[in-house]
Amino acid sequence: MRQVTILGGGLAGLTLGLRLRQKGVPVKLFDAGAYPRHRVCGEYLSGRALRVIDSLGLRPGLRALGAVESSDVIFARGNTLLARKTLPQPALCLSRYQFDQFLVKELTEAGGEIFTGKRISPQPQEGVVLATGRQPSSTKQGWRWFGLKAHAHNVDLGAGLEMHLSPRGYVGLCRIEQNQVNVCGLFRSRTAIPDLSSSWKEWLSGDPHSLLSQRLKDAVWDESSFSSIAALSLTPKKASALSGIRIGDALTMIPPATGNGMSMAIEGADTAAGPLVDWSSHRQDWRLTSKLVAGQLDQTFAKRLRHARWLQHAMLDPLTQSIAWNFARIFPFFPSLLFRLTR
Secondary structure, eight states: OOOEEEEOOSHHHHHHHHHHHHTTOOEEEEESSOSSOOOSOOOEEOTTHHHHHHHTTOHHHHHHTTOEEEEEEEEEETTEEOOOEEEEEEEEEOOHHHHHHHHHHHHHHTTOEEEESOOOOOOOOTTEEEOOOOOOOSOBTTBEEEEEEEEEESOOOSSSEEEEEETTEEEEEEEOGGGOEEEEEEEEESSOOTTHHHHHHHHHHOOTTSHHHHHHTTOEEEEEEEEEEESOOOOOOOGGGSSSEEOGGGTOOOOGGGSOHHHHHHHHHHHHHHHHHHHHTTSSOHHHHHHHHHHHHHHHHHHHHHHHHHHHHHHHSHHHHHHHHHHHHHOTTHHHHHHHHTO
16 A cells, blocks of 8 residues: 655644554654644534544543543623533543644554654645644734633633633633643734733733633643744635645634634544545545545535634624624524534
């Protein structure tokens, strides 16, 4: 069988490597960083990816690491709340620090070769899958987007997932292993923020009188878990418009407000695996393989990306946010509908 080379060792690259090894495909994976490491991520796995996790046989191992099941969600804006919503199926919450390292172990034991500290130019070519992460964009309509994440102890939550809206962004809270809470936010600013390394707690803790501020007032932060990311591009892209085979954020990034980014990385990897197995087995050429993967990815993700783009605007534009919030208060089904549309 022909070897598949994967550039990028996040959720998408590691999941693809593991699926291919389970099918007997030789795999080499290259990642520029090292494991384990913290990443800016909601650390909230929901939706269709859970079926992929089960089909890979990973659920028992994730539970052994302390993954927490989350079955409900609440939304807050300032100090006001919407009614708690029950999720269609429980989500799985685990730090990327643990999750990625776990997948590295599984892939290695399955016979995959992993090379860390190796930065390779992500050029599309036969036998190479790009899973290298986000495509940076310095500004979008004059806004700079950036994400912040840290773990904290001594935080009481009112639901498995909490989403807190504010005029300058939003913050998600979810319980993860070892009784920690992942605090992850997406923000925008017209100007560069030079002091994020010292002001990140202020950004993540919200306005002084908000429910978010109350949740985090006694938080004990794990400062080593802090990570940040800037120059985010949230404009959806189609696989058929890009060269090569791309999965995860190397293809497109769904707005984090949906809580579906981890799922899309895993789903995309699983979607790409079938055609790649056929190429590896000499049953089809690379051009057809690339076309099949792109078509399946676009068909799988187009609808949720379209709805997510509107949701992202509603979450961050003050006027639209106010309209959407009041609409959700009058029609309680509205948040559940948005949840379903972005999955």
